[in-house]
Amino acid sequence: MFSPNAFDGLENLQELHLNYLYFNVLATKALDIFRAYNSLKVLNLGGNAIQDDITHDQLCLIASLETIDLSENRIYSLPQSFPCNPKLKTLLLNNSSPVWPSVGINLVKTCHNAPTLNILDASSWFIQVGSCTCPKLTTLNLNEIEIWNFIAGTEVTVPNLQRLHMANLQISSEFMYAQNIIKTVLNTFKSQSLQFLDLHSNPISAIGKEEAMLLVNLTWLDLSNNQLVSLSTLQNLNHEDGVPRYDAYVIYHGQDEDWVDGELLANIEEGEEPFRLCLKTRDIRAGRLILNELSLHIQRSRKVIAILSPHFVDDNWCHFELNMAHRRLLEENPNVLIFILLEELPQRRLTLLLRQLFCRVLCLKWPADGYGQYLFWQCLREELKRPVPLDRRYQI
Structure with a gap:
């Protein structure tokens, strides 16, 4: 589909959008072409139904990348070192979770490898959560993730986080009865800057005093499609x-x-x-x-x-x-x-x-x-x- 000289003369290209072209497996071949293009800042391959492995060389050797969009795909696996772009600011992986559920995103490694990351959308992925610091993160989208593996006492310090989306979480009945969703989310993701919290379509039935104190500084709170009735x-x-x-x-x-x-x-x-x-x-x-x-x-x-x-x-x-x-x-x-x-x-x-x-x-x-x-x-x-x-x- 892409010949080796398909993009000759575009060495100064800064943005490349190849989204919704339905490349399937062949989409990853495009990545091989741009490894030497150190001017490329935005790479958009969203919506291509990619069913393939993405290798270390294909993504990590494009050191100039600031935005990577791999949303709306079906990726088999990502390299263990990913994300591995030192200037990365936006990473969109929503609705692109791997075929194998054991393959997921390690939040600790992500924050460590991409210290400049501002926006992370990992909706529908298997998320491995551990205590860490994400200093630049302002927007985090974790809709439809499994929350059962959030361990009590885990703290993800995100001092600049302003928007947190955790709607329609996949929650086991054991977790729902054992833990409070609002306290679990806000005690895990520590931020004094949080303004927008989206928790719609979750089994939240009541908000007590402790939860209300955690919510007091928000300017936008979405609790729609919950069963909010307190005793x-x-x-x-x-x-x-x-x-x-x-x-x-x-x-x-x-x-x-x-x-x-x-x-x-x-x-x-x-x-x-x-x-x-x-x-x-x-x-x-x-x-x-x-x-x-x-x-x-x-x-x-x-x-x-x-x-x-x-x-x-x-x-x-x-x-x-x-x-x-x-x-x-x-x-x-x-x-x-x-x-x-x-x-x-x-x-x-x-x-x-x-x-x-x-x-x-x-x-x-x-x-x-x-x-x-x-x-x-x-x-x-x-x-x-x-x-x-x-x-x-x-x-x-």
Whole structure:
């Protein structure tokens, strides 16, 4: 497929993308051609269904490489010395795990051999974990790995780690009962810089005090598709005998608080037919576990109102609360959730979830004229009166 002189005259080539050409076994032949090309920084062979051994000479002798993409392949084996490129910053091996499960990635060796590594994606691989330091690593993707071999007391020190993805982990029932997933992950990967943690689609059922303290500094936390119900939440719901305490829980950004106080509260909580709204800044007591309290107050509210604005769209915490409300929508029906649109939002700024919800839930646009605002409040009051099916109100 590649003749020896196929790339003659390209000695100064810095990036080579040969992805999704379905080279299969022959793709590795391309590596032999570029061993002498010391200018090559980016090598992308992703999506080629490679089923072959990759040798030391093919990868390790290209000393200039900074990015290697071998994702979406079926590699038989990697050289024991891999990664072995002194300037390597990005290594993508996701969905390219070997045919033989005994062949995996040794995280200790990886961090030692590639001290400049910034991004590592080893999703679906067998990972050998041991205590080590990865000084430059900022993004680590270990989705769908087996977590049973994480040994208690093992610490991977990653002082600059900002994003950690560990979704849909392969967890044995013995491990699930013996250890807490959140504590295991965060006690293994030690970082004071962690901002983004993705733990979706894992069997996480509760978050206690110790776990909450580990999560307190995050700006983004994805726990979607888990069974997040703490014992205290169930006890509180049972204590209330299933009777909602609030007519609606309100999700909004702090920059829109003037509208919430001056318009929403003035027109909905006051008047001839007052409704009781739940605001996290007013009704959630300080000192409680915030994740448990949010879940509890959303469940105790008949409806959820989301105040959409540019501030809301750009805020991770607003999206986290909306995800929690979305779970109730899935369990019950679309009239649980109400959108209030303070101003038009370009489609390109909306997340996939927001675009999907716009097609399913009631959306009221805040008008500029007085009569329009009168009709707006009439519509909102009527929607708040609409019942939620009693037999499904507190499904968990």
